[in-house]
Amino acid sequence: MQTLKNLRNMLVSDKHFLPKSVNEILKSEVFKCxxxxxxxxxxxxxxxxxxDEDGDFNFCFKVKAKRLKIMGILPQxx
Numbered sequence: 001m002q003t004l005k006n007l008r009n010m011l012v013s014d015k016h017f018l019p020k021s022v023n024e025i026l027k028s029e030v031f032k033c034x035x036x037x038x039x040x041x042x043x044x045x046x047x048x049x050x051x052d053e054d055g056d057f058n059f060c061f062k063v064k065a066k067r068l069k070i071m072g073i074l075p076q077x078x
Contacts, residue, residue: 023049023059030061038065 027047034040044064051057 019049019051023047026059027061031063034063034065037069037071038063039067039069040065 026049027045030047031040031042031045040063045061046063047059047061049057049059
């Protein structure tokens with residue numbers, strides 16, 4: 001049982017080396033997607049990415065938008 005706990009701790013700690021670069025990549029991708037729908041500036045976008053004690057990833061993205069872009073008529077659900 002202790003071996004499994006040590007392995008889990010090692011895997012979690014190895015993931016901690018990546019969050020900063022993963023955060024920047026995810027932030028860039030989400031920002032590009034939101035540009036299609038919102039009038040936003042990069043300085044108004046904040047994000048965090050970390051790994052909790054169970055090894056689960058947490059990504060949070062927050063952005064302040066000036067307005068929604070006009071998207072035309074969206075299809076209705078059938």
